[in-house]
Amino acid sequence: MERFLRMSSLLLGLCVLLYWAAPSASKPGALEEMRKRGYLLWGSDAEGGAPYIFPDPKDPERLIGFEVELAAAIARELGVTAKQAQNAWDSLIPGLQRGDYDIAMNGIEITPQRKQEVLFSVPYYVYTEQLVVRKDEDRIQGVEDLRGLKAGTLSGTVAQDILMGLGGVDVKIYSGQVEPYEDLAIGRIDAVLLDLPIAAYYGKPNPKLRYAGRPVGEGFYGIAMRKGDADLQRAINEILAKLLISGELKRIYEKWDLWNEAQEKLYRNTGESSGYRGLEESRKAPVQTFFPLLLKGAGITLFISATSMLFAIALGLFLTLSRLYGRAPFSGLATAYIEIYRGTPLLIQLYILYYGLPNIGISLSPFAAAFLGLGMNYAAYEAELYRAGISAIPRGQMEAAFSLGMTRGTAVRRIILPQAFRIALPGVTNDFIALFKDSSLVSIIAMVELTKTYTILAASTLRFFELGLIVAVLYFIMSYPLSLLARRLEEHLKGKRR
Amino acid sequence: MIRIRNLHKAFGGQQLFGGIDLDVASAEAVVCIGPSGSGKSTFLRCINGLEQFQRGEVEVDGTALHSVNRARPTGADREAIRQVRLKVGMVFQQFNLFPHMSVLDNITEAPVQVLGESREQAAERARSLLKRVNLEAKVNSYPDQLSGGEQQRVAIARALAMRPRVMLFDEPTSSLDPEMVGEVLSVIRDLVNDGMTTVIVTHEMGFAREIADRVVVFDRGEIVEIGPPETIFRSPRTERTRAFLSRVLKL
Numbered sequence: 079m080e081r082f083l084r085m086s087s088l089l090l091g092l093c094v095l096l097y098w099a100a101p102s103a104s105k106p107g108a109l110e111e112m113r114k115r116g117y118l119l120w121g122s123d124a125e126g127g128a129p130y131i132f133p134d135p136k137d138p139e140r141l142i143g144f145e146v147e148l149a150a151a152i153a154r155e156l157g158v159t160a161k162q163a164q165n166a167w168d169s170l171i172p173g174l175q176r177g178d179y180d181i182a183m184n185g186i187e188i189t190p191q192r193k194q195e196v197l198f199s200v201p202y203y204v205y206t207e208q209l210v211v212r213k214d215e216d217r218i219q220g221v222e223d224l225r226g227l228k229a230g231t232l233s234g235t236v237a238q239d240i241l242m243g244l245g246g247v248d249v250k251i252y253s254g255q256v257e258p259y260e261d262l263a264i265g266r267i268d269a270v271l272l273d274l275p276i277a278a279y280y281g282k283p284n285p286k287l288r289y290a291g292r293p294v295g296e297g298f299y300g301i302a303m304r305k306g307d308a309d310l311q312r313a314i315n316e317i318l319a320k321l322l323i324s325g326e327l328k329r330i331y332e333k334w335d336l337w338n339e340a341q342e343k344l345y346r347n348t349g350e351s352s353g354y355r356g357l358e359e360s361r362k363a364p365v366q367t368f369f370p371l372l373l374k375g376a377g378i379t380l381f382i383s384a385t386s387m388l389f390a391i392a393l394g395l396f397l398t399l400s401r402l403y404g405r406a407p408f409s410g411l412a413t414a415y416i417e418i419y420r421g422t423p424l425l426i427q428l429y430i431l432y433y434g435l436p437n438i439g440i441s442l443s444p445f446a447a448a449f450l451g452l453g454m455n456y457a458a459y460e461a462e463l464y465r466a467g468i469s470a471i472p473r474g475q476m477e478a479a480f481s482l483g484m485t486r487g488t489a490v491r492r493i494i495l496p497q498a499f500r501i502a503l504p505g506v507t508n509d510f511i512a513l514f515k516d517s518s519l520v521s522i523i524a525m526v527e528l529t530k531t532y533t534i535l536a537a538s539t540l541r542f543f544e545l546g547l548i549v550a551v552l553y554f555i556m557s558y559p560l561s562l563l564a565r566r567l568e569e570h571l572k573g574k575r576r
Numbered sequence: 577m578i579r580i581r582n583l584h585k586a587f588g589g590q591q592l593f594g595g596i597d598l599d600v601a602s603a604e605a606v607v608c609i610g611p612s613g614s615g616k617s618t619f620l621r622c623i624n625g626l627e628q629f630q631r632g633e634v635e636v637d638g639t640a641l642h643s644v645n646r647a648r649p650t651g652a653d654r655e656a657i658r659q660v661r662l663k664v665g666m667v668f669q670q671f672n673l674f675p676h677m678s679v680l681d682n683i684t685e686a687p688v689q690v691l692g693e694s695r696e697q698a699a700e701r702a703r704s705l706l707k708r709v710n711l712e713a714k715v716n717s718y719p720d721q722l723s724g725g726e727q728q729r730v731a732i733a734r735a736l737a738m739r740p741r742v743m744l745f746d747e748p749t750s751s752l753d754p755e756m757v758g759e760v761l762s763v764i765r766d767l768v769n770d771g772m773t774t775v776i777v778t779h780e781m782g783f784a785r786e787i788a789d790r791v792v793v794f795d796r797g798e799i800v801e802i803g804p805p806e807t808i809f810r811s812p813r814t815e816r817t818r819a820f821l822s823r824v825l826k827l
Contacts, residue, residue, distance in 0.1 A: 481661055
């Protein structure tokens with residue numbers, strides 16, 4: 079029997095190979111494109127992602143988890159290597175659709191709604207939902223007891239649907255899987271309902287928490303692909319079948335303590351769980367382990383801030399000049415731009431740039447979206463600063479320039495702007511420092527800068543306090559020299575007049 | 577040199593000038609006097625297009641400045657005004673030096689930017705103009721390091737650097753401390769004696785009397801009297817001139 083299975087899996091693999099080797103259709107498929115490229119790009123969220131995908135506590139630059147191993151196995155079978163693309167969990171499907179990666183695999187439940195948006199592979203894991211409560215909790219035996227109480231879960235999960243469906247439950251939605259258990263332990267909420275692997279890694283090891291009742295619900299994790307990538311879906315389905323038959327999938331799950339016939343009994347047992355040890359280790363790892371990643375994040379933060387500030391200054395100047403000296407339609411447009419950008423949240427602007435524009439066929443890279451988002455937003459503030467600076471110049475300056483025969487352009491460039499800039503400079507400096515800190519917002523559009531690096535590392539190690547202080551210090555030692563530099567520049571400009 | 581015909585100006589629906597005519601000959605010094613708010617400064621500013629007017633014509637050394645009735649002047653309108661300004665130097669009550677530039681740069685900026693002179697050429701000329709106004713030592717100072725009288729003399733040098741055919745002075749000594757009035761007036765006097773065509777708006781009656789070829793008396797947007805200073809100051813022909821002079825000379 080075993081022999082037969084192995085034979086058939088070999089045959090399957092052969093079929094897959096033949097499928098690739100066959101002359102391609104006129105339209106290149108996702109599969110072919112990926113093979114040419116040499117790697118499989120898979121979208122997932124490493125933030126608080128154990129045991130699915132998370133930074134190795136011993137070597138934070140390396141990602142580990144059962145899905146990392148599964149992705150590697152799939153890539154190997156496809157004849158390529160696997161490359162992870164970081165994105166926030168609840169943005170994984172939009173990111174897939176905009177073409178940021180080939181597949182999304184990160185405990186994504188196969189649901190009818192999602193099936194309308196994407197293709198799913200055959201299931202690769204059967205999950206159940208486990209309720210976790212505090213040790214001293216005596217009101218809650220099962221999900222039915224939650225009515226009138228506060229329960230936490232992750233946004234966009236099946237567990238969220240279950241809680242909402244119960245009615246009368248105060249559902250708190252989190253975007254990371256660590257925070258609900260933390261809040262539960264300190265009494266902010268009364269229970270957490272989440273997928274059993276998550277509960278096993280983040281809930282169970284906490285000495286203040288325990289499982290309540292049997293797992294509820296049952297569903298499947300599937301690998302999501304874009305509609306239209308049917309060739310990829312076929313290939314991945316064949317590979318998953320092969321991995322199952324060969325026992326490799328089982329080995330991966332066993333290694334991560336996730337394999338079980340029914341996949342629920344295991345986690346109800348109170349015995350040792352391997353996830354706990356991993357967390358213990360990461361809690362003890364010396365703090366220097368995280369420096370290389372944090373410094374890389376700081377570099378990215380600095381780069382984004384500096385480039386988008388330069389863009390904001392240039393665009394702001396253009397807006398001010400259009401507003402003050404432009405012809406009828408331009409001056410109105412500039413005013414409208416300034417009011418709209420100042421009157422809407424930067425976060426929304428970033429979402430529209432990154433996730434909204436693809437709907438109308440414009441797909442920006444994370445960096446381009448961050449650069450444009452920050453730059454275009456701050457340009458509105460810069461424009462107002464320059465306008466204030468220009469209005470503060472006495473009218474006589476312009477008249478003197480005019481009476482010397484200067485054109486309006488020369489007068490603005492040589493007489494008005496240099497004086498206005500001196501007046502605006504303290505504000506511009508302030509804005510730069512503010513932009514520098516606001517750059518943390520771009521973490522929502524898949525830029526792994528300093529703040530995102532922090533949340534990923536802190537969620538996997540639970541060292542929010544220690545790492546938070548380090549990150550705050552990093553931000554400060556980058557922004558403080560900026561203030562000093564600005565102050566010196568101001569004094570220098572003043573000195574020129576004195 | 578200056579020819580003004582039928583100048584009409586309204587401001588905020590109220591008529592300011594109802595048809596002013598004035599001719600200024602080459603090398604003539606005309607001094608405008610009159611009560612505050614009589615329109616003499618506005619009239620002066622019409623000559624180099626700092627004020628728009630609704631009807632009439634201004635011509636400086638053969639270059640005409642027409643009335644502009646558009647809400648926003650076109651590029652051609654602006655260029656026409658600029659051509660007049662190239663012939664007219666203006667000195668303001670508030671000096672209006674560029675505070676972010678040294679004295680030298682204040683003077684050389686327009687010759688370099690507008691006339692395309694080289695920096696060296698412009699600087700050399702600036703130095704000789706500063707010598708003429710007795711400020712050659714202040715060439716590298718900044719405006720806020722100078723007294724009011726010094727600033728105004730730099731402003732005169734700055735205007736002269738553009739080689740104007742006509743100089744307009746808009747109350748050049750009104751914001752100066754009394755002890756500095758003399759130094760500025762003496763520079764203007766030298767200019768007039770050198771044959772510069774000048775129109776001066778001032779409250780310095782003694783200076784007007786001494787320097788003017790003709791005195792123009794403004795009252796409520798009208799020219800009430802024009803004549804040589806002796807006539808105006810000794811035997812004014814109109815009651816309005818007499819009333820004005822008796823008010824200011826009593827002070």
